[in-house]
Amino acid sequence: MGARALLSALPVLLKKQAQEQAYRIYVTDALKTITENTAKYSGGNYMKIRYYDLENPKPVETRTGREVIEQMRTKIARIGGGDAESV
DSSP: OOHHHHHHHHHHHHHHHHHHHHHHHHHHHHHHHHHHHHHHHHTOOOOOSOHHHHHSOOOOOOSOHHHHHHHHHHHHHHTTOSOGGGO
């Protein structure tokens, strides 16, 4: 299979992969909800994290509070939000 054929097949493969991931997330969320409801009814334990969050963890925040505030001031000033010093 040549490079051109591979490139033409890529969008189809990406779409199929996205559909499969969406299905996995849908099914695991449904199963999580069922087991959570059952566990609450019977007093048991259940998973508190979604499959999606296990597969795609959120990045760890490394900025300090002051850095976050400064970034927000810069963004507000950039969009014309008035006096960013009072934020």
